Amino acid sequence: MNSAALLMPTRHLTRRDSKTLALSALGGALEFYDFIVFVFFAAIIAQLFFPPEMPAWMRQLQTFGIFAAGHLTRPLGGIVMAHFGDLLGRKRMFSLSIFLMAAPTLLIGLLPTYASIGAMAPLLLLALRLLQGAAIGGEVPGAWVFVAEHVPRQYMGLACGFLTCSLTLGILLGSLVATWIHSVYSTAVILDLAWRIPFLLGGVFGMLAVYLRRxxxxxxxxxxxxxxxxxxxxxxxxxxxxxxxxxxVRCFLLTGLFSAAILVLILMTPGMLQKLYAVPPAVALQANNLAIVCLTAGCILAGAGADRLGGGRTLLIFCLGLLLSQYWFYSQLAAGVRDFQLNYAVTAFFAGVVGVVPYLMVKAFPPDIRFSGLSLSYNLACAVFGGLTPLFFTVMLDWSPMAPAWYVGTISLLGAIAGLVLMRRHI
Structure with a gap:
């Protein structure tokens, strides 16, 4: 039986399809929250888990190194889970991945700090971060495959875009929690105890998601x-x-676009606003929240566009929009314009191109090796782009405030070229 025969028949979305999408999206949002919330508290973690006599820039660099380390174990976790997902079933690995994320997140919230156990504190934090990386390596590709194989084929793009939007909602949840923590507690209280709250919440709700996926x-x-x-x-x-x-190779490069949009525009830019342009943390986080909402809308529209216009044409349109809008956003900041929220929101909307990426990746492999193929290319790219981008971002900002624009712009241009190639192949 060939792969064409395994395509889902044309039909309307059913209540069972909607339930599958909702539960998958909920779990994906919580798992991405668990993986990403670390970056919102990087400055706090740097103070708590490294020697106080260490220079601030070194503490920050090592903290981002631990964040990046989570990306390095993604390929191993993703490949192992994908292997068994292709042989034993998607659902089993889909449930296992969220458990392997929730447990380390809960433990991070319970970790003693450098003041209590010295050098063991960053080492334990690193170990738990590596476990988180292995878990997310199986979760994201598995989720895309899972929903794409459940829904009718004419809704595959919408399903992938909806699920990707849930991942961005996980980032929004992390940003909202960070905003709440910084609004309610003083810096002293956050350093003493309140920094643990986001990790404990993530661990508890992650365990709830494990139960719901049954x-x-x-x-x-x-x-x-x-x-x-x-x-x-x-x-x-x-x-x-x-x-x-x-x-x-194609999916590796598409994941580079995914990483650039999420890491640079959504996760790293709020810190850049505070560091380079003296934007108050509360203002930067509020602008980031609005940007994530626009990103979410862009994800769904890009996914739906893939069903109606084709993946290649949708990729081209959104990449060109991202290329122009992000350059305008960063250049206006560099020119001293402080009313940046609208520019940020428009740029984030076009960053919703990430909603079409999983559609193109799922279609790139036949069903019998789909999970393994998607997981290998996605997680290798995440290890490269996700592992190096935060360090690159930290170093290059000292060279030029326009460094993010050149980086995201280059990736966007390559994505637009890829869109043209895929259009010629009628994808």
């Missing part, structure tokens, strides 16, 4: 492969590397 069902595509005995006859990863290297 109600999900295996994907129809995987069940068909089981029934017709068309599961991979060799190690899925071996087949990916032997027969689908071009798809791996």
């Amino acid at each position: 109600w999900l069902h295996e994907t129809p595509v995987f069940l068909q492969m089981q029934q017709h005995k068309t599961l991979a006859q060799e190690i899925p990863l071996r087949k990916v590397l032997r027969a689908h290297r071009g798809s791996v």
Whole structure:
């Protein structure tokens, strides 16, 4: 039975489809919150987990190094979970990944600091961050495959965009919690105890998501492969590397676009606003919250656009919009314009191009090795782009305040070119 026969038939979305999307999105939002909330408290963590006599810039650099370390274990966790997801089922790995994220998040909230146990504090933090990386490596590709194989094929783009939007809502949740913590508590109280609250909340609600995922069902595509005995006859990863290297490269580059949009525009820019332009933390976080809402809308529209216009054309439109809007945003900041919220919101909307990325990646691989192929390319790219971008961002900002614009602009231009190529291939 070939892969074309495993496409879902044309039909309308059912209540069961909606339930699957809702539960998947809820779990994805909570898991992404657990992985990302670290960055919102990087300055606090730097003070608590490293020696007080260490220079501030060194503490900050090492804290971002620990954040980046979570990206380095993504390929290993993703490849292992994808292997069993292609052979044993999507649902099992989908549930396991969120448990492996929630438990370390809870433990981070309980960790003793440098003042209590010395050098063991950053080492334990690093170990838990590595576990988080392994978990997110299986969660994101698994979630995209899971929802894409559940819904009718004419809604695949919308489903992928909706799920990606839930990941951005996880970032929004982290930003809102950070805003609340900084609004309610003084810096002294945050350093003493309140910094633990976001991690404890993430761990508890993550465990709730583990329970809720019990109600999900295996994907129809995987069940068909089981029934017709068309599961991979060799190690899925071996087949990916032997027969689908071009798809791996394509998805690797698409993930670079995903990482640039999320890491630079959403996660790193609020800190840049405070450091370079003396924007008060509360104002920077409020602008970031609005940007994430616009990003969420862009994700859904980009996903729906893939169903109506095609993935290539949608990628081209959003990448050109991102190229122009982000350059205007950063250049206006550098020119001294302080009324930046609208420019930031428009840029974040076009960063919603990340909503079409999973649609293109899911379609790049046949069902029997889809999880492994998508996971390999996505997580390798996250290890490279996600691991190096925060360090690059920290160093390059000292060279030029326009460094983010050149970085995101280059990635956007490459994405637009990719959109043209995919259009010619009728994708």
